[in-house]
Amino acid sequence: xxxxxxxxxxxxxxxxxxxxxxxxxxxxxxxxxxxxxxxxxxxxxxxxxxxxxxxxxxxxxxxxxxxxxxxxxxxxxxxxxxxxxxxxxxxxxxxxxxxxxxxxxxxxxxxxxxxxxxxxxxxxxxxxxxxxxxxxxxxxxxxxxxxxxxxxxxxxxxxxxxxxxxxxxxxxxxxxxxxxxxxxxxxxxxxxxxxxxxxxxxxxxxxxxxxxxxxxxxxxxxxxxxxxxxxxxxxxxxxxxxxxxxxxxxxxxxxxxxxxxxxxxxxxxxxxxxxxxxxxxxxxxxxxxxxxxxxxxxxxxxxxxxxxxxxxxxxxxxxxxxxxxxxxxxxxxxxxxxxxxxxxxxxxxxxxxxxxxxxxxxxxxxxxxxxxxxxxxxxxxxxxxxxxxxxxxxxxxxxxxxxxxxxxxxxxxxxxxxxxxxxxxxxxxxxxxxxxxxxxxx
Amino acid sequence: xxxxxxxxxxxxxxxxxxxxxxxxxxxxxxxxxxxxxxxxxxxxxxxxxxxxxxxxxxxxxxxxxxxxxxxxxxxxxxxxxxxxxxxxxxxxxxxxxxxxxxxxxxxxxxxxxxxxxxxxxxxxxxxxxxxxxxxxxxxxxxxxxxxxxxxxxxxxxxxxxxxxxxxxxxxxxxxxxxxxxxxxxxxxxxxxxxxxxxxxxxxxxxxxxxxxxxxxxxxxxxxxxxxxxxxxxxxxxxxxxxxxxxxxxxxxxxxxxxxxxxxxxxxxxxxxxxxxxxxxxxxxxxxxxxxxxxxxxxxxxxxxxxxxxxxxxxxxxxxxxxxxxxxxxxxxxxxxxxxxxxxxx
Numbered sequence: 129x130x131x132x133x134x135x136x137x138x139x140x141x142x143x144x145x146x147x148x149x150x151x152x153x154x155x156x157x158x159x160x161x162x163x164x165x166x167x168x169x170x171x172x173x174x175x176x177x178x179x180x181x182x183x184x185x186x187x188x189x190x191x192x193x194x195x196x197x198x199x200x201x202x203x204x205x206x207x208x209x210x211x212x213x214x215x216x217x218x219x220x221x222x223x224x225x226x227x228x229x230x231x232x233x234x235x236x237x238x239x240x241x242x243x244x245x246x247x248x249x250x251x252x253x254x255x256x257x258x259x260x261x262x263x264x265x266x267x268x269x270x271x272x273x274x275x276x277x278x279x280x281x282x283x284x285x286x287x288x289x290x291x292x293x294x295x296x297x298x299x300x301x302x303x304x305x306x307x308x309x310x311x312x313x314x315x316x317x318x319x320x321x322x323x324x325x326x327x328x329x330x331x332x333x334x335x336x337x338x339x340x341x342x343x344x345x346x347x348x349x350x351x352x353x354x355x356x357x358x359x360x361x362x363x364x365x366x367x368x369x370x371x372x373x374x375x376x377x378x379x380x381x382x383x384x385x386x387x388x389x390x391x392x393x394x395x396x397x398x399x400x401x402x403x404x405x406x407x408x409x410x411x412x413x414x415x416x417x418x419x420x421x422x423x424x425x426x427x428x429x430x431x432x433x434x435x436x437x438x439x440x441x442x443x444x445x446x447x448x449x450x451x452x453x454x455x456x457x458x459x460x461x462x463x464x465x466x467x468x469x470x471x472x473x474x475x476x477x478x479x480x481x482x483x484x485x486x487x488x489x490x491x492x493x494x495x496x497x498x499x500x501x502x503x504x505x506x507x508x509x510x511x512x513x514x515x516x517x518x519x520x521x522x523x524x525x526x527x528x529x530x531x532x533x534x535x536x537x538x539x540x541x542x543x544x545x546x547x548x549x550x551x552x553x554x555x556x557x558x559x560x561x562x563x564x565x566x567x568x569x570x
Numbered sequence: 571x572x573x574x575x576x577x578x579x580x581x582x583x584x585x586x587x588x589x590x591x592x593x594x595x596x597x598x599x600x601x602x603x604x605x606x607x608x609x610x611x612x613x614x615x616x617x618x619x620x621x622x623x624x625x626x627x628x629x630x631x632x633x634x635x636x637x638x639x640x641x642x643x644x645x646x647x648x649x650x651x652x653x654x655x656x657x658x659x660x661x662x663x664x665x666x667x668x669x670x671x672x673x674x675x676x677x678x679x680x681x682x683x684x685x686x687x688x689x690x691x692x693x694x695x696x697x698x699x700x701x702x703x704x705x706x707x708x709x710x711x712x713x714x715x716x717x718x719x720x721x722x723x724x725x726x727x728x729x730x731x732x733x734x735x736x737x738x739x740x741x742x743x744x745x746x747x748x749x750x751x752x753x754x755x756x757x758x759x760x761x762x763x764x765x766x767x768x769x770x771x772x773x774x775x776x777x778x779x780x781x782x783x784x785x786x787x788x789x790x791x792x793x794x795x796x797x798x799x800x801x802x803x804x805x806x807x808x809x810x811x812x813x814x815x816x817x818x819x820x821x822x823x824x825x826x827x828x829x830x831x832x833x834x835x836x837x838x839x840x841x842x843x844x845x846x847x848x849x850x851x852x853x854x855x856x857x858x859x860x861x862x863x864x865x866x867x868x869x870x871x872x873x874x875x876x877x878x879x880x881x882x883x884x885x886x887x888x889x890x891x892x893x894x895x896x897x898x899x900x901x902x903x904x905x906x907x908x909x910x911x912x913x914x915x
Contacts, residue, residue, distance in 0.1 A: 196780060204782050214625045223627035358652060359627075420660050423667050514615075514655045516623075524623050526753050526780075527616035529889055533780025535753035 185540075195530040211531035212541050219521050219538070222361015228275075231352065232364050235272040238293070239265060245296060251303035253310075257296050262375065264289035273368075276354030283347060290343040291336065357435040361516035363545065369435075369517070370504045373442045377503065378496065380443070381450025386480065388455060399451070406448035412509050414441045419513050438510055446503050453495045457488035490564050497557035501550045518542055599803075599810035600644070600860055603671055608650045611637035612670035615657055618776040619883050619891040620676055629653050632696070632883040633674040636801060636818065639873045640672060643817045643865040648872040662687050665804060672814060673802040676770075678728070692815045694800040695822075695876070696884075697899035697908055699793035700732050701771040703778060706788050708765065713792035714740060722747050722755045722764035732795040733768050756780065766790075770797055772884065776891045813859040820866040822911040823848055824875035826902060831874040834867060848914055855914060876909065877902075 145151035158164040188206030190199040191213070199208035212219070221229055242261055245251045267285035271278055278286070299310040306313060314335075315328050360368065387399030406414070418441035419434055426432070461484050469479040489496070511520035522542045526535040603609055613621040613633055621631040638648035656664045658675070665673045666688055676698070677683075679691040702721070704710045713736070723730050725748035737744035747764050749755035756777050759767040767774065771789060778784045801818065803811050824830065827845050829837045838849050847853040849870075850863030859865070873879060880900065884891050901907025 200782050218623065218625065218627050221627075223623065226626065356652070358654075361627075416660070420663050420667065423669060512657060513660075514657060516655070521623075524616045527618055527622055528624060529618050529622060529776075529779075529891070530625070532618050533753060533756060533777065535751075 196532060196534050207537050208531075208534055209537055211525055211528075211534040212537050214531070215521070215525050215528070215538070218362060218524070219518060219541070220363045222365055222516050222521060223359045224361065224364065225355060225359065228353070228355055231272050231275070231355075235269045236367075238268070238272075242293060242296065245300035245303070248300060248304060250307050251300050252308065253299060256292075256299075260289070260292035260296065264292055266372075268293075271350075272352065273360070274355060274357065275352035283344065286347050287340055287344040290347060291339045294339065294343075295336075357433060360435070362521045363518045365510075365515060366504070366507055366517045366519075369439055369442055369510060370507045372439050373446050373503045373507065374500050376443045377446040377450040377499065378454075380447035381454050382485070384447055384451035385454035385458060388451065389458060403448045403451050406445050407452065411442075411445050411506055412512060414445050415509060415513050417441075434513075435515065438513070438515060442503070442507060442510075446499070446506075449502075450496070450499055453492055453499055454488065456495065457492035458484065460491050461488055493557055493561050493564070497553055501553055504549060504553070505546065518545070599671055599807045600813060603644060607645070608652050609637065609641045609644065610654060610669070610671045611640070611651050612654045612656050612661065612664060612673045612675065613637065614661070614675040615655060617676070617773075618779075619772065621653075621655070630883075630889075632879065633676065635873050635879050635883065636674045636695070637672065639821060639869045640814055640817050642868040642872045643813070643820075643861055646862065646864065646868045648868075662689060662802075665689060665802060668804075671803075671810075675802075676797075676799045677802055678797045679800060688805045689802050690805050690811050692801045692803065692811060693818065694798035695818055695909075696772075696799040698770045698772050698797035698799055699899075700729050700768060700795040700797065701774055701793055702790040703759075703767045703769075703774045703787050704765065704790060706786050710766075711788075711790070713790045713794075714742070716742055716744055716766055718743050718745075719765040720745050720747055720763075721766045721768050722749060722759045723768050724748070724752055724755055725750055728795065728797075729769055736794050752777065768794070772891065772893055775893045779892065809860065813861070816859055816914070817865070817869060819911040819914065820848060820869055821873070821876040821879065822902075822909050823914050824866070824870050825877045826904070826911060829870055829875060830878055831871055834870045838867070844914070853915070 141147070143151075145154065157167045184205065185207050188203045190202045190206055190208050190210055193199045193202060193208065193210035196208055196211060199206075199210060217226060217229065221232055224232060242257070242265060245257055246254055251257075264285055267282055268289035271282060271286050295310065302308060302310055302313045308316075311328065311332050314331070384399050384403055387395045388403060390396050390399070415438060418437040422437060423432065465483055465487065466479060469483040474482065508517060508519040510517050511523070516524065519542065522538040523535065525531050525538040526533050613629070613631075616622050617631075619631060620633045621629060624630055634653065637651045637653065641651045642648040644650075654664065654670050656670075656675075661673060661675055661677065662683070664670055673689075676696070677691075678698075679694065683689070684691045702713050702716065704716075710716065719742075721733060721744050723733055723746050730746060730748060733744065733746055736742070747758070749758065752769075752773075756767065758764060760781050769777070771793070774789055778787050778789075781787060801814055803814055823844075824834075827837075827842065827848065829845060829848065834849070837845050838851055840846065843852070845851075847855055849867045850856060850865070854863070856863040856865055874882070877895075880895055881887050882890060884893050885895050886892060895901055895907075896905065899908045901909065903910040
């Protein structure tokens, strides 16, 4: 007599209440009398609002028309998306000449391709990628966007950018295929004649110089017409201003935060004053000061580039905010970490760079990215001082005689663009948090 | 309002400072502009008819054409202008601090502005005035019938003050509904939130083009205020003011003489001494303002006379606001308007 069953009984399917739609609804929407009423009322509210939006924005909307009058003739109550479509180039690129738009696209594409290897795990030398990106890419982008005649220095930096871009790309390809860095790859290919480290380094330098000369000669043949900054605008301008703001905010914020916590009185007072002054003044006031009041203190006839003034103002302002965020992160690090660092013989910069900062910044990722998002949104204030960023362009649609009075549709479109950009940023921050927190075994 | 007051006082202070400096400086504005090889002309935030960005991204409009006229006079090329679009709070400061050479916005000339800001308001080249718009089916035909009415108006503007004055003067007890954004104001009016809409008449005409049914609305005949609009330059360089003033006079004068962009080449052969002097065929009018003798010819050839400019942007052209010129203050003096050019001899 064996009552022991030989094979395992297959798992029965979950009860109907757990897997059917009705079961799910019963559990989540109609679990009690009051919840059912709440559900029905909420459904009704959602229905009313989305129906209105649907009818206005999609069902009755006009997509193809020559002017707002034509939109009205076709559908008097619907949205007139035709105006937004006609202004699409302006909204994205501002008044940038329409034949030269490829330059903006190339510039932005280069940035993306340049940064791509940073996310590929097999690629070596990521520090090199980041450093060249910060030091050379701005000059290349500046020349592509602005064009015109360039000084020797800027040609030099452009050539350096080309060389580093090529090196990074080759490095990334070799990294993905072979899992090595480009210099080890060259060394192994050339065999044993170049065993010693010194000769290998010499070879690399020689190759770099050769590439540099070729790049320098090549870039001299570039002829890009000048597009003054006054023609920049739209989303492109917003990205330029906020991109520079974002790129500089973190490093300068770290320096200011360290300065504020420093034991040296002069540095401490200077950093604290800077942070408090810029944090207690609204951004719009800083912008007005930079563009309208600052020229008064300059000699007559000396006119600064308004865009540069705005960018500097945005950078200083956001550095102050970022400094406080970073300082908050520093305060979360227990004293034991500093003491531990000292006991293994690290000095100030070693303690900060290797022990404290990595932990502090990791803790602060949500706040830092929150700051970045507010920089992106905050730059729309420049439309008040007469730069035609994306908000300036969106509100100009209603002033164009063909589309006069058309203001809801462009603003809604702008809101969608901002939503997408900000959602991407916060999504990335959550990904980063999840990725970094796995290393932590506490 | 407070912000505006602040910036106005800033403009006044800078005007005094900079005004003092310009008289002392050796280089005149014309020399600086010529050396720079373009004119820096200040216009306003986009406004239909006056300064707009079109879908191609170019500036265009009545006041933009004024900038082009000055550039054509100086360089013989109307494209040598860089436009600076400045909001109304800081427009005078941006002229006083030397950012702009010239302000070509719809800025109303008033005594306090002309005498306290360190700026010179030149002669008026567009006469505007505040008016009311109502729905035709309301049966209202005069502003005096607006007793107890709700009127939509833009906040912080002189229109709001003029409306209050008008209501008090005629004891109408008008209640003002104020808006920050003119698009929202217009929409509220169209949806029936107000009985009437008030603004400068040119803007009323322009904005009503955006209404779903423009023919259902009517602009009332009363004018509440005087809004003389003209170009503004920094005080302290009379030569520059002369150049701008006479460039605009040349456009009016050309219309008086029947010279326009189409016939200007034939008109050079005309026997009329006034035309010959205007177009630089004889005489030396150009000496006094330091330009070539083709200066007025270039303006008329490239931009046109005043009437052409008006029709193109404000009158009945295909891209214009549709404000009929005849019978208004903006007609030539010979047609009962106020536009009048002093003799050019």
